[in-house]
Amino acid sequence: MAAALKIDQFSLLDDGECDARIDAAKRLLGDRLVILGHHYQRNEVYKHAQLTGDSLKLSRLAAETDAEFIVFCGVHFMAEVADIVSFGKRTVVLPDLAAGCSMADMANLAKVRKCWAELSEILDPDEIVTPVTYINSAADLKAFCGSHGGIVCTSSNARGVLEWSFARREKVLFFPDQHLGRNTAYKMGVPLDEMVVWDFTRPQGGLTVDQIRKAKMILWKGHCSVHQMFQPAHIDNFRKQHPDGLVISHPENNLEVCEKSDFVGSTETILKTVHASEPGKHWLVGTELNLVNRLAEEMKPKNVTVQFMSPMVCMCSTMFRVDPQHLAWTLDNLVAGNTVNRIRVPEAVAEPARAALDLMLSVAP
Ligand code: 13P
Ligand code: SF4
Numbered sequence: 001m002a003a004a005l006k007i008d009q010f011s012l013l014d015d016g017e018c019d020a021r022i023d024a025a026k027r028l029l030g031d032r033l034v035i036l037g038h039h040y041q042r043n044e045v046y047k048h049a050q051l052t053g054d055s056l057k058l059s060r061l062a063a064e065t066d067a068e069f070i071v072f073c074g075v076h077f078m079a080e081v082a083d084i085v086s087f088g089k090r091t092v093v094l095p096d097l098a099a100g101c102s103m104a105d106m107a108n109l110a111k112v113r114k115c116w117a118e119l120s121e122i123l124d125p126d127e128i129v130t131p132v133t134y135i136n137s138a139a140d141l142k143a144f145c146g147s148h149g150g151i152v153c154t155s156s157n158a159r160g161v162l163e164w165s166f167a168r169r170e171k172v173l174f175f176p177d178q179h180l181g182r183n184t185a186y187k188m189g190v191p192l193d194e195m196v197v198w199d200f201t202r203p204q205g206g207l208t209v210d211q212i213r214k215a216k217m218i219l220w221k222g223h224c225s226v227h228q229m230f231q232p233a234h235i236d237n238f239r240k241q242h243p244d245g246l247v248i249s250h251p252e253n254n255l256e257v258c259e260k261s262d263f264v265g266s267t268e269t270i271l272k273t274v275h276a277s278e279p280g281k282h283w284l285v286g287t288e289l290n291l292v293n294r295l296a297e298e299m300k301p302k303n304v305t306v307q308f309m310s311p312m313v314c315m316c317s318t319m320f321r322v323d324p325q326h327l328a329w330t331l332d333n334l335v336a337g338n339t340v341n342r343i344r345v346p347e348a349v350a351e352p353a354r355a356a357l358d359l360m361l362s363v364a365p
Contacts, residue, residue, distance in 0.1 A: 004338040010329040015044055018324035022048050025331035033334065034067040035327075036082070038074035039267040040288045040319040045073050045327055054268035055081075055135050056154040059357070062086055069093060069334055072343075073322050076100045079343040080139045084350045085357060092343045093334070095326035100318050101136050103252075106222035107176035109140045111200045115173065115220075116148070118204050122212050129218070130165035131173045134158075134180055136224075139345045139353045141175070146352030152360040155251050156266035158184040160364025171215060173198070176222030183251045183258045185217045197221050227252040229314040230286040235260045238307065242282040248273055249286035249309070257286055257309075267291055279303040289315045 010018070026033065026048070036058050037049025046052065051061050055078060062070055062082035070092045072079040079094040086092070112131070119125045131150035133141045142152050149168070153161035162184055165172050174181030178197055185195060194216040198205035205218070212218070230253050238245055248270050249261040258264045263273055267287060274283055274295055279302055285292045286309040296306035308314075333340045345353065 002336045002338070004340055005329060005333050005336060007326065007329050010325045010332075013325055013328065015324050018328040019048075021328040022324065022331055025328070025335050026050075028335050029069065029331070031066075032068040033071065033331075034061075034065050034069070035071045035073060036061060036078075038078060038319065039271060039291045040316045041073045041322060042290050042320060043294060044324050045322050046290075046294070048324075048327060049073055054154070054156060054266040056156045056266065057268055058082070059085055059135070059154075060361075062090075062092075065090065071095065071327070071330060071334075073327065074099070075104075075316075075318055076343070077104050077136055077138065080345050081135060081142075081357065083343050083345050084139060084142075084354050087354075088344065088347070088350065091339055093330050093339065093341050094322075094343050095330045095341060096321040096323070097341055098318070099321040102318065103134075103176055103222055103224040104136045104138060107133075107137060107141060107200070107220055109138070109144060112141060112144055112175060115198060115200060115205060119173070119212065119218075122209050125173070128169050129171045129173050130169045131175075132161060132165055132181075133175055133356070134177045137176055139349050142353035142356045143349045143351075146354070146356035146359075150356060151363070152353075152356045153180075153364065154266065154360075155180060156269060157360065157364035158251065159188060161360060162188060164363040166216075171218060173218045173220070175220030177224065177252055178219035178221060179223060179227070179254055179258075180251050181217055181219045182255055183253075183264065186255060190216050195219055224252040226288055226314045226316050227286070228254065229312055230254075230257050230309045232256040232260050234286075234309045234311075235284065238282075238284040238309075242284075245282035245284060246277075247284045247286070247309075253286050261286065271295065274299060274304070274306060277302070277304045281305075283307065284309055286310075288319070289313060290319070 037052045063085040083092040196215040247261040248263040292308045
């Protein structure tokens, strides 16, 4: 085994040189390698992915693959899930360790434990509250859910997960994304006055005992900064220009945006829905810019226009961390017999986290 190659040797390569190295590494590693790519990856990286998807699809693909190496072009929590669902049998690599998710970072184990302890002073959370974590969260939060009768959800199966949760316990503590929790529960008929926001910076979440007792949904005060840029006025303006236009949004958007949209769904659903569009349609899409730009290009030959919802650039800057230089660096290291940037979840955390993930896949596949 040669000494590990350093990222400095790659950071000055242009994209064309990186492409050649990535292609060569893929040929040399063959079936030993699978490159997974989330739909938010920039084109220069997305084109190298052998399998693409939303968070749910990529989790399944990671669980199913026989490849020795999973190189995950996505963000940290996705690579953690890949390691958990593959029982640590695959080597999961995240090309840039700085590729995180700012929303996932809005909740952590200490804060969630504090919340649970504060809830315990008012009610018995292990009897009446199901902790539900969005997959956009650290592995130890999934483990917390697994250890407290809770479950994980993604943007595509949140409804099924909440139905399962409410069939068992009367309340849900949903973290870290308040919007996915609110949008999903609202669609299920939970009134807004039975939803409260837990502000983790304040004692008892900034809520009264009465508010906590009455709430069906306790929503963590977290959000995705990318999706908060989209506003109802953007949809109103679009509808003025295109009265028969169609609007599709990701459920991480706020309630008003989702309510004004014709369709709401995960990145995979957005792609499938717009791909199936009739010619001549105009679409407004409320999700990350790389996905929307790629979709707009793909749909041009079909005479379908795809417009980004905001006049401002709303790009997932952490997904953008994965670039061809980091991808080439990690792959060339694998070829040389070195593993850099391996994501490994300790089994003590992975086991309860896996229980919550398996539950998700069994109740809301
Ligand atoms: P998907 O479930 O559509 O992959 O969404 C993940 C995400 O991070 C959206 O911001
Ligand atoms: Fe996280 Fe938002 Fe980026 Fe999705 S778009 S990975 S929620 S920061």
